Amino acid sequence: METKSPWRPTRNQTLALIAFFLGALAIPGNPYQGSVVELNTQELATIVDTEVDHVTAEELADWIIQGDTEYRLIDLREEAAFAEYHIPTSENVPTSELLDYPLLRNEKIVLYSDGGIHSAQAWMLLRAQRFQGVYILLGGLDSWIEEILFPALPTDATPQQTAEFERVAHVSKFFAGTPRTGVDAQSASAAIPLPTMDPSAAPIVPKRKRKKKKGC
Amino acid sequence: MMAPLYSYGLFGDEFSLVLAFIIGIGFGFFLERAGFGSAKKLAAQFYLTDLAVFKVMFTAIVTAMLGLFYLSWIGWLDLSLVYLTPTFIWPQIAGGILLGFGFVVGGYCPGTSLVAASTGKVDALIYIGGIFAGIFAFGEVFPRITNFFYSGDMGEVTMPALFGLPYGLVVFAVVLMALGGFWGAGAVERIFGAKQAES
Numbered sequence: 001m002e003t004k005s006p007w008r009p010t011r012n013q014t015l016a017l018i019a020f021f022l023g024a025l026a027i028p029g030n031p032y033q034g035s036v037v038e039l040n041t042q043e044l045a046t047i048v049d050t051e052v053d054h055v056t057a058e059e060l061a062d063w064i065i066q067g068d069t070e071y072r073l074i075d076l077r078e079e080a081a082f083a084e085y086h087i088p089t090s091e092n093v094p095t096s097e098l099l100d101y102p103l104l105r106n107e108k109i110v111l112y113s114d115g116g117i118h119s120a121q122a123w124m125l126l127r128a129q130r131f132q133g134v135y136i137l138l139g140g141l142d143s144w145i146e147e148i149l150f151p152a153l154p155t156d157a158t159p160q161q162t163a164e165f166e167r168v169a170h171v172s173k174f175f176a177g178t179p180r181t182g183v184d185a186q187s188a189s190a191a192i193p194l195p196t197m198d199p200s201a202a203p204i205v206p207k208r209k210r211k212k213k214k215g216c
Numbered sequence: 217m218m219a220p221l222y223s224y225g226l227f228g229d230e231f232s233l234v235l236a237f238i239i240g241i242g243f244g245f246f247l248e249r250a251g252f253g254s255a256k257k258l259a260a261q262f263y264l265t266d267l268a269v270f271k272v273m274f275t276a277i278v279t280a281m282l283g284l285f286y287l288s289w290i291g292w293l294d295l296s297l298v299y300l301t302p303t304f305i306w307p308q309i310a311g312g313i314l315l316g317f318g319f320v321v322g323g324y325c326p327g328t329s330l331v332a333a334s335t336g337k338v339d340a341l342i343y344i345g346g347i348f349a350g351i352f353a354f355g356e357v358f359p360r361i362t363n364f365f366y367s368g369d370m371g372e373v374t375m376p377a378l379f380g381l382p383y384g385l386v387v388f389a390v391v392l393m394a395l396g397g398f399w400g401a402g403a404v405e406r407i408f409g410a411k412q413a414e415s
């Protein structure tokens with residue numbers, strides 16, 4: 001009796017079948033991480049508690065003076081405010097555009113806004129998108145203005161405070177600030193005009209690899 | 217390099233060149249083994265007698281697409297870090313037509329001409345000379361065609377984004393297109409191959 005041999009696919013047919021099934025299986029998938037994410041809330045809470053995600057104004061000033069280029073400084077404020085004054089080396093990116101802005105997940109990213117609220121919110125957005133090295137400028141631009149641009153020496157300062165002030169005054173002058181002593185120290189820093197941003201002067205941009213033109 | 221390992225800064229320019237060299241050797245080797253070092257074989261696809269080029273290229277596209285898709289789906293690859301060539305639709309159409317002309321007339325595309333030259337084919341060496349002459353000529357006329365060169369800018373656009381379709385669906389559609397293409401190519405080869413054998 002003759003038995004009909006079962007159909008055996010050729011090698012090409014096998015490959016075609018594999019491709020077909022992998023293709024069909026792909027239908028519900030999306031290779032890009034969408035706007036829906038999962039968060040490790042415990043890990044985030046620990047980071048917030050331990051405050052390892054903070055950079056003080058003084059640390060930032062040090063980096064800028066030393067020409068450290070291993071960070072991206074992001075100014076989250078409006079364009080007009082940015083034009084009026086911004087911390088050297090910063091890039092202006094409103095929060096709504098942050099996720100489309102070309103940042104890498106392994107870069108050290110320092111965020112600042114006027115106070116701390118916007119940068120804290122933006123910090124959460126970036127962490128949710130799996131950016132690892134996201135930091136907040138502690139106290140925001142307000143702190144920068146208070147501590148770096150217009151540091152004040154109390155009238156009843158101890159010698160230690162005076163020595164410290166000398167150092168900070170030096171830093172302040174680097175950023176075209178105005179250290180306050182004596183009577184000035186009593187006045188609110190808001191009364192002193194911010195250093196003007198010379199639009200003709202090229203902004204200090206951290207040196208980084210230029211995006212190369214790539215292709216076949 | 218286009219891949220995220222370089223974008224992540226895991227290695228620098230120098231090492232990326234070493235990697236490019238290794239990958240390039242592999243690429244060239246398999247092109248040659250697929251028969252792409254022969255202008256006759258390459259040109260045969262335009263006479264519809266041998267569509268191996270079409271089949272190899274489409275196989276590579278489907279393999280790479282499925283590989284990238286699944287690697288990123290399981291989270292091993294960050295596709296947002298992979299470089300996408302920006303689309304400038306008008307100059308790219310013009311360039312595609314020009315390259316096609318050169319392909320039909322010369323029997324090579326730029327990559328395969330290098331493969332053929334490495335096996336000592338003289339026509340490929342002349343073809344490469346033509347490539348360099350063309351690059352030089354392009355450089356000379358570039359200032360006059362700058363506007364055209366940057367026209368039709370669509371940015372880094374992908375098919376799912378352009379047509380508003382889910383990614384997975386486009387992946388499946390491309391697979392179906394490829395399978396249909398292989399089947400059609402086989403049929404076309406049988407028809408035109410037979411005609412050629414008759415004459």
